[in-house]
Amino acid sequence: MKKHIKIMAVIFALLGMTACNTHLDLAPEDYFADGNYWQNEAQVDNFMTGIHSQLRGQQFQLFRLGEMRGGGLINVAKFPVSLNELSLIEHNMTEVSPGLTAWAGFMNSILQINLFIERISNLSFLSETKKNTLLGQAHGLRAFYYFHLLRTYGGVPIRLSADVLNSRPDQVSLRLARSPEAEVLTAVKNDIAKSLEHFGSEQGANKAYWSLNATRMLKGEVYLWSAKVYGTTADLTEAKAALNAVTGYSLVSNFANVIKTKRNEEIIFTLPFMFNEAELSSSSFFLYDIPSFSGRYYKDTVDVDAPALIDPLTLEQTTSQTIQRYGYKYDLFQSYQTGDQRRDATFYDFYALDRTVVPQRVTVRNIVLTKFLGTINNNIRNYTDDWPVYREADRLLMLAEIANAEGTSPQAFIQPVRDRAFNGNDPTPFVNGSRDANEIAIFEERMKEFVWEGKRWYDIRRMKYGTTPLVFRSSNHPYGVLNQSTEGYKVLWPIGRDVWTNDPLVDQTPGYETTKP
Numbered sequence: 001m002k003k004h005i006k007i008m009a010v011i012f013a014l015l016g017m018t019a020c021n022t023h024l025d026l027a028p029e030d031y032f033a034d035g036n037y038w039q040n041e042a043q044v045d046n047f048m049t050g051i052h053s054q055l056r057g058q059q060f061q062l063f064r065l066g067e068m069r070g071g072g073l074i075n076v077a078k079f080p081v082s083l084n085e086l087s088l089i090e091h092n093m094t095e096v097s098p099g100l101t102a103w104a105g106f107m108n109s110i111l112q113i114n115l116f117i118e119r120i121s122n123l124s125f126l127s128e129t130k131k132n133t134l135l136g137q138a139h140g141l142r143a144f145y146y147f148h149l150l151r152t153y154g155g156v157p158i159r160l161s162a163d164v165l166n167s168r169p170d171q172v173s174l175r176l177a178r179s180p181e182a183e184v185l186t187a188v189k190n191d192i193a194k195s196l197e198h199f200g201s202e203q204g205a206n207k208a209y210w211s212l213n214a215t216r217m218l219k220g221e222v223y224l225w226s227a228k229v230y231g232t233t234a235d236l237t238e239a240k241a242a243l244n245a246v247t248g249y250s251l252v253s254n255f256a257n258v259i260k261t262k263r264n265e266e267i268i269f270t271l272p273f274m275f276n277e278a279e280l281s282s283s284s285f286f287l288y289d290i291p292s293f294s295g296r297y298y299k300d301t302v303d304v305d306a307p308a309l310i311d312p313l314t315l316e317q318t319t320s321q322t323i324q325r326y327g328y329k330y331d332l333f334q335s336y337q338t339g340d341q342r343r344d345a346t347f348y349d350f351y352a353l354d355r356t357v358v359p360q361r362v363t364v365r366n367i368v369l370t371k372f373l374g375t376i377n378n379n380i381r382n383y384t385d386d387w388p389v390y391r392e393a394d395r396l397l398m399l400a401e402i403a404n405a406e407g408t409s410p411q412a413f414i415q416p417v418r419d420r421a422f423n424g425n426d427p428t429p430f431v432n433g434s435r436d437a438n439e440i441a442i443f444e445e446r447m448k449e450f451v452w453e454g455k456r457w458y459d460i461r462r463m464k465y466g467t468t469p470l471v472f473r474s475s476n477h478p479y480g481v482l483n484q485s486t487e488g489y490k491v492l493w494p495i496g497r498d499v500w501t502n503d504p505l506v507d508q509t510p511g512y513e514t515t516k517p
Helices: 002-016 041-057 059-066 107-120 128-153 180-200 212-229 236-246 283-284 329-334 341-346 392-405 409-421 435-449 456-463 484-491 498-502
Strands: 267-271 347-354 361-369 375-377 381-382 387-393
Touching: 041 107, 041 128, 059 128, 059 283, 059 456, 107 128, 107 341, 128 212, 180 212, 180 375, 212 236, 212 267, 212 387, 212 392, 212 456, 236 392, 236 484, 267 341, 283 361, 341 347, 341 435, 387 392, 392 409, 392 435, 409 435, 435 456
Parallel strands: none
Antiparallel strands: 267 387, 347 361, 375 381
C-alpha cells in the first residue's frame, strides 16, 4: 500500500497548503480531508488553485523536458564551477539514471485533476457556468500534462479516473501498463474537445489560470505535432483553425517587456511568480558566480584598456548565492543578427583577456541568461518574472509552420516576429523559399525567441528538413543532436527502475537496456 499512501499524502498536502500572498490567489488557505471537502464554492476554488500551484511548481521540469536536450546548452563549464545534469544535455540517460522522477512527477497532478473532475461534476451548489469553466480548466490541464508525457515517453499509462483515491484498492489493482502512443494522443485530443465544449465562449480574464484560449493554443500545438510527427496531415487544418480562433493578443513592441511586464497583451497563459509567494529562483542557475567572475572578465573587446567587470548585473544583491549551473552556447548568442533586440534582452556577453602576450588575445567568450533576471526591491534581487507557457509569438510561428507544411508562404506570420525583433528595421526581411529553407528559417526564429521557455527540444523533434526531423544530425542543418541510425530511440526517455519495480506491467522504453526480471 506504500504507493497508495504516497498518493493520499499528495492530496492532503495540496489541500493543506497555506496562502502567503493573496495578490495572485494561487495558494489554498485551509486544510480539509477529502471526506468533508467539496462543501462549498470556496473549497472548490481552492482546489483548482492548488492544481495551478502544482503546475507552477513544475516549471523547471517543463524546461527540463522541453529544452534541456535541444542542443542549446553547454556541457563544458566556462567558469570554475560545475554544471548540472550533463547526462541529459549529452543524451546519456539510462534506466539507472533516467534523469527524471517517475513519469516526470506528473501522475500525481493528473490524479488530483481526475479527483476534481469527478467531485465537481454533480455538485448542485455550483452554477452551470461556474462548473463548466472549472471543467474546461481541468480537462485542458490534464491534456497539457498528458501531451508532455506523450512527447517524453511515447506510450504511458492512461488513468482518467480517481479510482485510486476512491476505493482504497490494494497495490496489485493499481498496476497499469503503458498504452500505445496512438491511444495517449487520442486521450489528449478527447480532453481538449471536452475542455472546449465546457468553456463554450467563456474566455477567462486571469492569464495565470488555464483558459479557453490556452486550450485553443494547446489544440494547435497537439494537432501540429500529430500532423508532423505521426503523419496525420489532416490535423493541420484543425491546428490552424484552433490557432486562428485565438484573438485579442498582439506582440509587445519591446521584446524585453514580454517578460518584464506581467500579463501584457502578448501573454496568453503564464505561470505566475511573485515576491513573498513563489519566485522563479531557477533562473539564477544560469548566472555567474560572483567570486569567479568579478575582476576577471571584460565587456568591450574593442577597448583593450577597459577595466574588468565587477558584478555588472548586481547579483550580489540577491536572496541567495548565484552560481552558474547551466549555460547556453556562445554560438547561440552569435546567431543573432546585429540589431536584433532579442539578443541583449536574453543574454549578457563578456570575455576573458590574456594580457601577458602581445598582442593581447581573448581566451574565453561566455554569456549568462538575463531574460528572467527579475527585479531589485529594497536592495534585494527577487526572481519574480512570470514564465510564459503560451504567447502571441508562439501562435504566429506555429501558424507559419502550418502554412509552410501546406505549401503556402509563411511570410505573413514570420515577418511580424522579425519586425518586432528589429524594431521595424529588419535588415534581411523574410523571403519565401523552398519548404526546407522556410522550415529552417521558422526554427531559427523560434530558437532565438523562446530561449529558456521550454520549446527547443520539442521543436527539433517536430520540425523537419525533407522528411527527417531536425533532432537528427545532418549536413543540411547544424541543429541535430542525435545520430539517427544509432541513437534514434533516444528521442524518448527511459523509465527508471523504480517505475517498473512498483508496477511490473510497465515495460522499458524501446531501445534502452533493462534488467527487469
